[in-house]
Each structure stands twice: as C-alpha cells, then as structure tokens.
Amino acid sequence: MNTVLSVENLSTYFKTDKGIAKAVENVSFSLNKGEMLGLIGESGCGKTTVAQSILRLIEYPGKVVSGRVLLNGRDLIKASDKDLASMRWKEISVIPQSAMNALNPIFTIGDQIMESILIHENVSKREALKRTKTLLELVGIDGERWRSYPHEFSGGMKQRVAIAMALACNPKLVISDESTTGLDVLTQAQVIALIKNLQKKMDLSVILISHDLPMVTAICDKIAIMYAGNIVEWAPTEDILKNARHPYSQALLNASPDLGNPEKEVVSIPGSVPNLVNFPNSCRFHTRCPLAFDKCRQENPEFKEVRNGHYTACFLEGVGNHG
Amino acid sequence: MLGKFIAGKFLQYLIVIFLMLTLNFLLPRLMPGNPLVFLAGEDVGFMSSAEKEAILDKYGLNDSIIEQYGAYIKDIFTGDFGYSYQQKRPISELLMERLPWTMLLTGLGLVLSTIIGVMFGAISAWRRGTKTDANLLTVFMFLSAMPSFWVGMILVSIFSAQLGWLPVFGAESAWSNYSGIDRIIDIGKHLILPLATLILISVTSTFMIMRYSMLNVLGEDYIMMAKAKGVKEKVIKYKHAMRNALLPVATVFMLSLGFTLGGATVIETVFAYPGVGRLMFESVLSRDYPLIQATFLIITFSVVIANFLADLIYPLLDPKVGSRNG
Numbered sequence: 001m002n003t004v005l006s007v008e009n010l011s012t013y014f015k016t017d018k019g020i021a022k023a024v025e026n027v028s029f030s031l032n033k034g035e036m037l038g039l040i041g042e043s044g045c046g047k048t049t050v051a052q053s054i055l056r057l058i059e060y061p062g063k064v065v066s067g068r069v070l071l072n073g074r075d076l077i078k079a080s081d082k083d084l085a086s087m088r089w090k091e092i093s094v095i096p097q098s099a100m101n102a103l104n105p106i107f108t109i110g111d112q113i114m115e116s117i118l119i120h121e122n123v124s125k126r127e128a129l130k131r132t133k134t135l136l137e138l139v140g141i142d143g144e145r146w147r148s149y150p151h152e153f154s155g156g157m158k159q160r161v162a163i164a165m166a167l168a169c170n171p172k173l174v175i176s177d178e179s180t181t182g183l184d185v186l187t188q189a190q191v192i193a194l195i196k197n198l199q200k201k202m203d204l205s206v207i208l209i210s211h212d213l214p215m216v217t218a219i220c221d222k223i224a225i226m227y228a229g230n231i232v233e234w235a236p237t238e239d240i241l242k243n244a245r246h247p248y249s250q251a252l253l254n255a256s257p258d259l260g261n262p263e264k265e266v267v268s269i270p271g272s273v274p275n276l277v278n279f280p281n282s283c284r285f286h287t288r289c290p291l292a293f294d295k296c297r298q299e300n301p302e303f304k305e306v307r308n309g310h311y312t313a314c315f316l317e318g319v320g321n322h323g
Numbered sequence: 324m325l326g327k328f329i330a331g332k333f334l335q336y337l338i339v340i341f342l343m344l345t346l347n348f349l350l351p352r353l354m355p356g357n358p359l360v361f362l363a364g365e366d367v368g369f370m371s372s373a374e375k376e377a378i379l380d381k382y383g384l385n386d387s388i389i390e391q392y393g394a395y396i397k398d399i400f401t402g403d404f405g406y407s408y409q410q411k412r413p414i415s416e417l418l419m420e421r422l423p424w425t426m427l428l429t430g431l432g433l434v435l436s437t438i439i440g441v442m443f444g445a446i447s448a449w450r451r452g453t454k455t456d457a458n459l460l461t462v463f464m465f466l467s468a469m470p471s472f473w474v475g476m477i478l479v480s481i482f483s484a485q486l487g488w489l490p491v492f493g494a495e496s497a498w499s500n501y502s503g504i505d506r507i508i509d510i511g512k513h514l515i516l517p518l519a520t521l522i523l524i525s526v527t528s529t530f531m532i533m534r535y536s537m538l539n540v541l542g543e544d545y546i547m548m549a550k551a552k553g554v555k556e557k558v559i560k561y562k563h564a565m566r567n568a569l570l571p572v573a574t575v576f577m578l579s580l581g582f583t584l585g586g587a588t589v590i591e592t593v594f595a596y597p598g599v600g601r602l603m604f605e606s607v608l609s610r611d612y613p614l615i616q617a618t619f620l621i622i623t624f625s626v627v628i629a630n631f632l633a634d635l636i637y638p639l640l641d642p643k644v645g646s647r648n649g
C-alpha cells in the first residue's frame with residue numbers, strides 16, 4: 001500500500017524544573033494514502049506533542065530526542081529549514097487544537113488563507129483570492145466573507161475557516177488536533193462530518209486527534225491509543241472494537257458509553273495518569289493496570305505486531321489469553 | 324458609520340470637558356476661607372482694600388454665581404486664564420512661554436523612550452531565556468530603580484562638571500542672541516541631559532510592557548500556525564507578532580501623551596528647564612492658586628484630548644475595537 005507518513009520510534013522530551021518529562025516516548029505508527037487514523041488518549045498523554053513533533057513545531061523547553069518522521073520518504077526531523085518550510089502546508093497541514101486562537105486577530109481571514117497560498121505557490125494575488133473564496137465555499141462559508149476579521153465569526157465558523165486554511169495548498173496529510181474543542185455538540189458533529197467529507201472527496205490522509213472514542217471509532221479506519229506518552233495499541237478500528245488487546249484499551253472501551261447499547265455499564269478507570277517527569281523504566285500503565293505483575297514494574301514492554309496490522313505493547317501478549 | 328462614531332465620541336468628550344471646567348470653577352468658590360486667597364494668592368493679606376476691591380471686581384465676585392460662571396467660560400475660551408499676582412503677569416502669557424519647552428522635552432522623551440523600549444522589549448522576548456534577555460532585563464530593572472533627580476545629577480556631574488561638554492541648566496543660553504542653525508544647536512545641547520534623564524527613567528515601563536506583551540503573543544496559537552504554514556521567521560516576527568504586541572504599548576503611549584503637557588516636574592527642576600512642570604512646582608511653592616488651577620486645567624484638558632485621539636486611532640490598530648464601537 002501507499003504509505004504517506006511513517007513515524008518511527010519518535011521520542012520528545014520537555015525540560016522542566018523538576019526534571020525531564022518524557023512526554024512522548026518511542027512512538028511508531030504509519031498512515032496510508034486516503035486513510036483516517038484516530039489518535040486517542042486522556043488529556044496530557046502526549047497527542048498534541050506527537051502532532052507538533054511531526055510538524056517540527058516543538059520548541060524549547062521541548063525537544064525531539066530521537067526517531068524519524070518520514071513524509072513520503074523524506075525525514076522531516078532532519079530536513080533543512082528551507083526544505084521544511086516548503087513542505088509545511090504544501091504536503092502537511094494542521095487544524096489546530098483551538099481554531100479560536102489559531103487565527104490572527106488583526107488580519108482578515110482572507111488575508112490569512114491567501115498568505116499560505118502565496119507563500120507556497122507562484123500565483124497572482126487575484127488567483128489566490130479566487131481560490132480562497134472557493135475554499136471558503138467548500139467549508140460552507142460565503143466566499144465574500146473573506147474580508148471579515150476572525151472575531152466577526154462564531155466558534156464553529158472559525159473552525160471551518162481553519163479547515164479551509166488547512167486545505168489551501170492541497171496537502172496530502174492533514175492533522176486535526178481536537179479541532180472541535182469548545183464547540184457545542186451539534187457544531188462538533190457538523191465539523192467532524194465536514195472533515196470526513198473532505199477527506200473522502202480529496203483523498204486526504206488524516207490524523208484525527210480526539211478523546212471522544214465513540215466518535216473516532218465511527219469515522220476512522222484505524223485507531224492508535226496513547227497512554228502517558230506511549231502508543232499502547234494501534235490497529236484497524238474493527239480490531240480495536242472487537243479484539244482490543246491492551247488492558248488500557250479495554251478499560252478505555254469500558255469507560256466510554258455505547259449509544260447502540262444504553263444498557264452497557266460504564267466503568268471508569270481507577271487511579272490517575274502518572275507524572276511523566278523522571279518516569280522510571282517500567283510499563284507506564286502499571287500503576288493502574290489490574291493485571292500488572294513484577295516484570296511490568298521493571299521494564300517497558302516492546303510495541304510489536306501481534307496480528308496482521310495490529311500492534312500493542314504488553315507483557316501478557318502471547319503469554320496466554322487475557323482478554 | 325465612522326462619522327457617527329466620531330461624532331458620538333466627540334459629544335462624550337465635550338461633556339467631560341464641560342464637567343471638568345465646571346468643577347474647576349466651583350472648587351475655589353466652595354472651599355472654605357476667603358475666595359480672594361484662591362484668586363490672588365496669600366499675598367492678599369498685604370493688599371490694600373482698594374486692591375482687594377479691584378480683584379473682586381475683576382472676577383465679578385460680587386455678581387451672581389450664574390453671571391460669574393458665564394464670564395469664566397468666556398474667559399477660558401478666549402484664552403484668558405487670569406492673572407498671576409505673584410509673577411505679576413497674565414497666566415496665559417506664562418503658559419505660552421513654558422508650553423513649547425515642555426512639549427519639546429516630554430514629547431520627544433515619550434516618543435524616544437517608546438521607540439527604545441519597544442525595540443529592546445521585542446528583542447528580549449524574541450531571545451527569551453538567553454543571555455541577551457537576562458542582560459537586558461538587568462539593565463532596564465536597574466534603570467527603573469534610580470530616582471530621576473539622582474540620574475540627572477550624575478549626568479550633570481559627568482557631562483557638564485567633569486567633561487564640560489554640555490550646559491548645566493536652562494533651555495538655551497541666555498543673552499547669546501544665537502539665531503538659525505546656531506540657536507537650534509544651542510537648544511539641542513541644553514536638551515540632551517534632561518532628555519536623556521527622562522528617557523533613562525521612563526524607558527523601563529515600555530520595555531517591560533513590550534517584552535511581556537510580545538512573550539504573550541509569541542505563545543499564541545496563531546504564531547505557531549504561521550510557522551506551520553511555512554511563513555518566514557522574519558515575517559512572523561514583524562508582521563504577525565509585532566502589531567499584536569504593540570497594542571498594549573499604544574494604549575500606554577496614548578495615556579502618557581495626555582500627561583506630557585504637565586511636563587516633568589523633577590527633571591525640569593533639576594535642570595532649571597523652563598517647562599510647565601517647573602512652573603507648577605513654583606506655583607505650588609508660592610501658593611499661587613490661579614496659576615496652579617490653570618496648569619491643572621491645561622493638564623486635564625490635554626489628558627481628555629489624548630483620550631479622544633486614542634479612541635479615534637485605536638480602531639485602526641485593533642479591528643476588534645473598531646467593529647465593537649462602530
């Protein structure tokens with residue numbers, strides 16, 4: 001198949017007053033053309049850090065300490081600043097976590113969308129404006145509103161503007177980082193439906209970051225589940241739903257309501273996410289894992305393929321049936 | 324829409340000015356004690372009754388309060404601020420003499436310290452956490468901790484007393500009859516030390532505001548988005564970040580602008596600079612009430628006008644403000 005993005009052993013650390021926070025460690029996954037991957041996990045588990053590492057937007061006190069991010073075979077981490085600048089937006093773009101703040105308040109939205117086109121493509125201003133209007137129409141906003149300032153839009157509309165901006169240069173890969181935070185449920189659903197629609201129409205590869213498991217399972221082809229800086233399981237959505245291997249994934253599934261089955265008992269996960277500063281070498285889930293045993297406290301299990309396209313990291317894997 | 328906005332603001336400020344004039348009129352008349360003292364100063368005790376009568380007449384203190392008020396307003400708008408019995412001169416004449424010097428010193432001081440503060444504040448924020456940032460912070464904090472009279476005296480002792488490069492006091496050399504370019508150079512030489520003192524003591528606030536505001540802006544998502552979009556570092560700094568970061572600085576600049584006509588009392592006094600600040604200081608020392616009142620009136624007036632200007636200019640800087648009001 002046609003791999004667009006391949007992340008290999010990515011680790012990103014933050015320097016803090018108390019020590020090194022290993023916000024992302026040894027993360028690997030890949031993404032095919034036209035595929036939608038849901039990246040899911042509790043708040044603070046490192047989803048945004050993964051996204052920013054891929055885009056090389058991590059700044060002091062953070063640092064990508066190891067790993068490769070191959071975008072169509074080219075390593076973004078090692079790319080020169082000039083190559084990076086030309087690849088950003090043209091090949092990979094982002095719909096940020098809060099689109100509310102992602103638009104510069106003193107420029108019109110048209111200016112901001114046009115800017116990205118004019119940086120990357122050798123077109124006239126008129127042409128860029130024409131495309132900007134088309135893009136706005138594409139996300140359901142009147143093209144003539146390109147002259148408006150961000151504050152003249154509602155939250156949902158700003159989110160649409162951010163989507164239009166992300167698509168401005170026909171990227172191959174779009175990362176949507178919880179881009180519906182702060183919107184009401186109905187608007188959230190509309191925005192997600194819009195992203196899904198555009199993804200199909202333009203054959204985009206999308207990484208959809210979220211902590212809404214039911215939503216992600218409904219629209220993504222594959223799912224990667226993160227816990228405390230690690231991806232603990234990565235598999236096609238079907239496999240996750242029917243045959244989740246990792247204790248955390250199972251707990252997460254049990255913790256989310258199921259609209260098809262209102263009788264289902266929702267079980268919350270006891271305990272809380274560990275502090276990632278100076279985290280000892282061990283399975284990061286061991287403090288909350290009901291199945292933890294000695295080895296889990298001394299080593300971090302390897303993230304490996306357990307079935308075709310189904311990866312997970314747990315010592316119980318292959319030991320026997322634990323699901 | 325814009326016309327209506329300006330007209331609305333104008334009306335608002337007209338009301339403020341009217342209230343301010345009325346207060347200024349009522350204050351001396353409502354204060355306990357002899358109104359003569361407030362009009363003529365404490366020399367009143369040494370005046371003959373004929374002189375007192377003349378003053379009472381001049382101010383129409385024997386007329387009804389409405390008549391007095393009408394006359395007062397008329398005087399203000401014809402530029403008649405009364406008479407300084409201490410300086411034995413009309414107050415408007417005194418103010419006209421002092422205002423240009425004050426505007427030169429404090430106006431230039433405000434503009435230069437804003438430019439310097441903005442420049443270094445931005446650099447400090449852009450290099451956050453580096454040695455440059457730490458050094459700049461130290462220097463500016465040190466400057467802000469020094470009292471202005473002390474800075475002034477140090478500068479005088481170095482550049483005037485020790486090196487003899489610059490004059491010690493005044494706004495220009497007395498009895499020199501310089502003209503044209505020579506006079507400008509002479510005025511410039513007199514201006515350097517008070518101006519430098521003023522900048523040194525006031526630059527830190529702009530520096531701190533700019534640094535803080537730039538740091539905030541740099542942490543905004545739209546800056547990260549600009550980076551993700553592949554916008555060049557320089558364009559991000561100057562186009563995306565600078566204008567946003569300047570908004571709080573612009574606010575403070577406008578507020579300070581209103582106070583420039585009040586002069587810089589301490590500095591004008593240390594350098595015997597003939598500005599409004601020193602005039603105010605002298606008038607307070609000698610309890611020259613009409614003069615005190617007139618200088619206060621000038622300052623309030625200019626604060627109100629600066630606020631009006633700020634209201635007009637701010638929408639041009641921040642589109643949010645523009646549409647909310649207009």
Ligand SMILES: Nc1ncnc2c1ncn2[C@@H]1O[C@H](COP(=O)(O)OP(=O)(O)OP(=O)(O)O)[C@@H](O)[C@H]1O
Pocket residue numbers: 014015016021023041042043044045046047048049050060061062097178211276
């Ligand atoms: N600038 C920073 N300095 C120090 N630590 C940071 C910084 N940014 C992130 N971290 C740490 O990295 C970890 C991951 O943060 P991240 O924002 O990636 O989480 P997230 O999964 O996106 O959470 P959310 O769902 O709340 O958006 C957190 O534990 C956080 O403490």
Ligand code: SF4
Pocket residue numbers: 246247248283284285286287289290291292293296301313314315316
């Ligand atoms: S490795 Fe151990 S602690 Fe970690 S998930 Fe598996 S059983 Fe639980």
Ligand SMILES: [Mg+2]
Pocket residue numbers: 047048049097177178
């Ligand atoms: Mg996040």
